[in-house]
Amino acid sequence: MSRYRKAPKGPVIFRIALAVVLVGACVGGLVFALQNTNRLPLSASSAQQPESSSSAASTAVSSSTPESSEPPVQKPVSITILGAGDDLIHDTIYKQASQRAGGKGFDFTPVYARIADDIKNADISVVNQETVLASKVAPLSGYPRFNSPVELGDELVNLGFDVINHANNHVLDQNQKGLAATLDYWATKPSVKVIGAYRNDADMENIRIVEAKGIKTAHIGITEMTNGLYLPKDSPYRIIYADNTQLIERLIKKAKTMADVVVISVH
Ligand SMILES: [Zn+2]
Numbered sequence: 001m002s003r004y005r006k007a008p009k010g011p012v013i014f015r016i017a018l019a020v021v022l023v024g025a026c027v028g029g030l031v032f033a034l035q036n037t038n039r040l041p042l043s044a045s046s047a048q049q050p051e052s053s054s055s056a057a058s059t060a061v062s063s064s065t066p067e068s069s070e071p072p073v074q075k076p077v078s079i080t081i082l083g084a085g086d087d088l089i090h091d092t093i094y095k096q097a098s099q100r101a102g103g104k105g106f107d108f109t110p111v112y113a114r115i116a117d118d119i120k121n122a123d124i125s126v127v128n129q130e131t132v133l134a135s136k137v138a139p140l141s142g143y144p145r146f147n148s149p150v151e152l153g154d155e156l157v158n159l160g161f162d163v164i165n166h167a168n169n170h171v172l173d174q175n176q177k178g179l180a181a182t183l184d185y186w187a188t189k190p191s192v193k194v195i196g197a198y199r200n201d202a203d204m205e206n207i208r209i210v211e212a213k214g215i216k217t218a219h220i221g222i223t224e225m226t227n228g229l230y231l232p233k234d235s236p237y238r239i240i241y242a243d244n245t246q247l248i249e250r251l252i253k254k255a256k257t258m259a260d261v262v263v264i265s266v267h
Contacts, residue, residue: 030083031264079212082118085128091142094149106151112159119159123212126163127156128265130170133185134178145173150185157189162210165265167196167221167240172229176237196221198238207255218255221265222248
């Protein structure tokens with residue numbers, strides 16, 4: 001676990017605490033691009049106060065200066081972003097979940113029990129969902145080409161994840177058909193934002209924004225590769241590969257105009 005604290009230049013303060021929970025085997029990461037050009041209005045008087053990064057210091061300054069009509073300095077705003085992953089569902093895991101449910105569906109609850117509170121307590125929770133949820137169109141499968149039951153997605157929603165990243169090396173394990181089925185499943189869960197795999201260019205350009213305590217965060221998912229599997233050349237679907245630096249730069253620049261913080265899930 002690591003924590004980030006960023007002292008801002010303006011009076012509106014972001015304190016972003018990042019908690020990373022690892023539950024799988026692949027290597028991924030979250031990258032934060034903090035933007036100092038706050039979207040909230042800055043008042044001229046408070047912007048001139050060098051002590052504005054500390055509310056305690058600001059209070060002392062305002063009480064000792066005659067200009068008591070100055071507007072009060074805004075209190076720091078703090079959010080926690082939790083990153084979890086990789087959620088890599090081997091066949092032993094879904095077989096256990098099936099047994100637990102007595103063969104009627106799947107019970108994944110115990111798998112996440114020890115991190116459930118952390119996920120709920122974070123203001124924004126992001127998970128790298130390493131396997132596709134294409135059980136409606138292809139048989140369940142473990143290593144090496146995974147396919148997980150949609151009930152796993154239900155569990156992620158119940159846990160309180162806000163962002164689901166599918167940009168990883170297993171996203172094409174069940175080919176385009178599996179990716180399409182996965183996105184179709186997530187379309188029935190409007191409480192979560194899905195990143196890293198997109199239906200088409202317009203979907204990819206629609207950068208996902210999640211807001212907490214007035215702080216807007218933008219989310220983009222990038223993967224290095226997809227285990228030698230590729231979308232058909234004429235496919236409308238989109239995956240952002242790490243070597244497409246021009247696209248990534250452009251999307252990040254766009255995201256910065258839309259949000260206070262840009263969160264990149266890199267796999
Ligand atoms: Zn992976």
